[in-house]
Amino acid sequence: MCAKTYIEPQTTIPVYDECDVLVVGGGAAGHSAAIAAARTGCKNVILMERYGYCGGDVTGGYVLLIPNLSFHEKTYVRGIQEEWFTRLEKIPNAVFGPPAELAGTNDPEMIAKWAGAGAVTFGGDPRICHAFMVDPTQLKIEMDVMLDELSDSIRVMYHSWGTKPIMEGNVCKGVIFESKEGRKAVLAKVVIDATGDADLCRLSGAPTSSAIDDDCRCSSTALVYRIGGFSQKAYGEWSRNNREAARALGAGIGEIHGFRAGLIHGPTDDVSWMNNWQPKRDCSKIVDQTATEMGTRLKLRAVLDYYKKNCPEVFKDAYLYDIAPQLGTRGSHRIVGEYVISSNDWAFPVEHEDCIAWHCTVDTLNDNAPIEIPYRAILPQTVDNILAPGRHISADRIAIDNVNLIPQCVGTGQAAGVAAAVAVMDGTSTRTVNVPKVQNILASEQDVPLPRNPHTDKSYTDCLIDHEYGLYTAAAKKAREAKDAAGTYRHWTLSGGSGASGNNK
Numbered sequence: 069m070c071a072k073t074y075i076e077p078q079t080t081i082p083v084y085d086e087c088d089v090l091v092v093g094g095g096a097a098g099h100s101a102a103i104a105a106a107r108t109g110c111k112n113v114i115l116m117e118r119y120g121y122c123g124g125d126v127t128g129g130y131v132l133l134i135p136n137l138s139f140h141e142k143t144y145v146r147g148i149q150e151e152w153f154t155r156l157e158k159i160p161n162a163v164f165g166p167p168a169e170l171a172g173t174n175d176p177e178m179i180a181k182w183a184g185a186g187a188v189t190f191g192g193d194p195r196i197c198h199a200f201m202v203d204p205t206q207l208k209i210e211m212d213v214m215l216d217e218l219s220d221s222i223r224v225m226y227h228s229w230g231t232k233p234i235m236e237g238n239v240c241k242g243v244i245f246e247s248k249e250g251r252k253a254v255l256a257k258v259v260i261d262a263t264g265d266a267d268l269c270r271l272s273g274a275p276t277s278s279a280i281d282d283d284c285r286c287s288s289t290a291l292v293y294r295i296g297g298f299s300q301k302a303y304g305e306w307s308r309n310n311r312e313a314a315r316a317l318g319a320g321i322g323e324i325h326g327f328r329a330g331l332i333h334g335p336t337d338d339v340s341w342m343n344n345w346q347p348k349r350d351c352s353k354i355v356d357q358t359a360t361e362m363g364t365r366l367k368l369r370a371v372l373d374y375y376k377k378n379c380p381e382v383f384k385d386a387y388l389y390d391i392a393p394q395l396g397t398r399g400s401h402r403i404v405g406e407y408v409i410s411s412n413d414w415a416f417p418v419e420h421e422d423c424i425a426w427h428c429t430v431d432t433l434n435d436n437a438p439i440e441i442p443y444r445a446i447l448p449q450t451v452d453n454i455l456a457p458g459r460h461i462s463a464d465r466i467a468i469d470n471v472n473l474i475p476q477c478v479g480t481g482q483a484a485g486v487a488a489a490v491a492v493m494d495g496t497s498t499r500t501v502n503v504p505k506v507q508n509i510l511a512s513e514q515d516v517p518l519p520r521n522p523h524t525d526k527s528y529t530d531c532l533i534d535h536e537y538g539l540y541t542a543a544a545k546k547a548r549e550a551k552d553a554a555g556t557y558r559h560w561t562l563s564g565g566s567g568a569s570g571n572n573k
C-alpha cells in the first residue's frame with residue numbers, strides 16, 4: 069500500500085434515520101437478527117445491507133448446503149433455520165433434503181435416497197441427518213418475503229455500506245454509512261454487527277482477531293460457479309465405477325485452478341456447484357478479493373474444456389451455468405468475545421448457563437452431537453450496545469472452522485435479534501440484558517430448543533443422555549475409523565498438515 073496519507077477535513081454528517089435496533093449486514097445472521105427482533109415486538113428495526121439482496125454467502129456466494137441440523141432423531145437447530153426449509157418446501161425445486169421427521173432413521177432406502185444431499189452421517193452407523201440444499205435465487209426471494217411480512221417493523225436499506233460505528237466512550241450509538249446518497253448516519257439504541265468480518269466491531273475499540281495467518285479452512289476464499297448440462301447422479305455413478313479416473317479428473321481441475329475445487333450436488337440433478345478453497349486469502353483485503361474473482365474466472369473456460377475432453381461420457385453437453393455474484397468468504401477478522409469457543413466445547417461437551425443456540429457439529433468429529441453456543445460468544449469485550457452474531461463469532465482458530473457454518477449464523481443471528489429487542493424494551497444494554505428472558509422468548513415463542521430450559525421438551529436432553537457423544541468417546545472413534553477406512557476423512561489444514569476439524573464445507 070502507498071505510504072502517503074490524506075487528512076480528511078472535518079465535516080457534518082446528516083442523520084438519515086433513527087431506530088431501536090440497527091442490523092448491519094443481511095446475511096444468514098443479519099437477516100435472522102432483523103426478523104427475530106421484529107417478532108419479539110420491536111417496531112423500529114433497520115436492516116442495512118451493502119448489496120441489493122439478503123443472504124450473503126448463501127444466496128450471493130452460492131453456498132447451498134445447510135448441514136447437520138440434527139443428532140439422532142432430534143433436530144437441535146430449529147427456529148428461523150427450520151423456517152427456511154418449511155417455506156422453501158412449498159416452492160418447486162427450491163429445496164432438496166429430508167424433512168426433520170426422518171432424522172435418525174437408518175433405513176437403507178432412505179439413506180440411498182438422501183446421501184447426495186449431505187444428509188447422511190457416516191459415523192460408525194450411517195443414519196439420516198436433517199440437512200438441506202437451497203436454490204439461492206428462491207431463498208433470495210423468500211428472504212425478501214419474510215422482511216416484507218414485517219414491513220410495519222423493519223425498514224430495509226439495500227445498497228448501503230456501514231463504514232464506522234458512532235462511539236460515545238465505549239457505547240455504540242449508531243453507524244455511519246456510504247451510499248449513492250453520500251455519507252450519512254443512522255442512530256440506534258443497539259447495533260448488530262452482522263457484516264461477517266467484524267467491520268464495525270474492529271473500529272469500535274473492541275478486541276478482534278484474524279484467521280488469515282493460520283492454516284485453517286476459514287482463511288480460504290472462493291468464487292463458486294455452477295455447471296449445468298450433465299447429471300450429477302450419472303457423475304456419481306461414473307466416479308464410483310472409475311475411482312482412479314475420478315481422482316485424476318479432480319486433480320486435473322485442481323491443477324488448472326491452482327487450488328482445490330470440487331463439484332457438489334445442488335437441489336436439482338442437472339446443475340452442480342463448484343466449491344473451491346483458495347488458501348491464505350484474506351476476504352477483507354482488496355488485492356486478495358480481486359485475485360479470487362479474476363483468478364477463478366480466467367480459468368473457467370479451460371476447466372469446462374477439460375471436463376468435456378477427459379470425461380465426455382458425463383460432461384459432453386456440460387456448460388457454464390453461472391458464476392456467483394459475490395466471492396465466498398469463510399472468515400477473516402472475528403471478535404474476541406466474553407467467551408471464546410474452542411475444541412473443548414465439543415471434546416468435553418461444555419454446558420453454558422447463557423446458551424442461546426444449539427449447533428450440531430460435524431459427524432467425523434463428534435458424531436454430529438450439538439454443542440451449546442453461549443451469549444457471551446457474540447458479546448464483544450469492552451464495548452456496549454453492539455452484538456456480533458454470524459461467522460465472525462468469538463472462537464479460536466480450530467473451533468471457527470466448525471462454528472462458521474450457516475446454522476450457527478442463523479441461530480446466533482436470531483438470538484442477537486431477540487436480545488437486542490429485549491434490551492431496548494427493558495431499557496437495559498447488551499451487557500446487562502436479561503439473558504434468561506431472551507432464552508425463554510427463543511424457546512417458547514421462536515421455536516428454538518435450548519438446554520435446561522423449561523419451555524424445551526425434555527426429549528432433547530434425553531436424546532443426549534441416550535447417545536454417547538464427545539470427541540474422545542467410542543462413538544467418535546468409530547466414526548473417524550469408518551471415514552479413514554473409506555478414505556474420506558480429511559485432516560483440515562490447507563497446507564496438508566494434521567488438523568482437527570474434519571470439515572469439508
Ligand SMILES: Cc1cc2nc3c(=O)[nH]c(=O)nc-3n(C[C@H](O)[C@H](O)[C@H](O)COP(=O)(O)OP(=O)(O)OC[C@H]3O[C@@H](n4cnc5c(N)ncnc54)[C@H](O)[C@@H]3O)c2cc1C
Pocket residue numbers: 092093094095096097098116117118119122123124125126129131132133134135228229230231262263264267289290292343344395396397398457458459460472473474475477573
Ligand atoms: C465457498 C464456501 C463454502 C461454504 N460451505 C458451507 C457449507 O456447505 N455449509 C455451511 O453451513 N457453511 C458453509 N460455508 C460457510 C457459510 O456459508 C458462512 O460462514 C455463512 O453463510 C456466513 O453467514 P454470515 O451472515 O455470518 O455472513 P455473510 O454471509 O458474509 O453475510 C454478511 C452480509 O453482510 C453484508 N455486509 C458485509 N459488510 C457490510 C458492511 N460494512 N455494510 C453493510 N453490509 C455489509 C454482506 O454483503 C453480506 O450480505 C461456506 C462458505 C464458503 C465461502
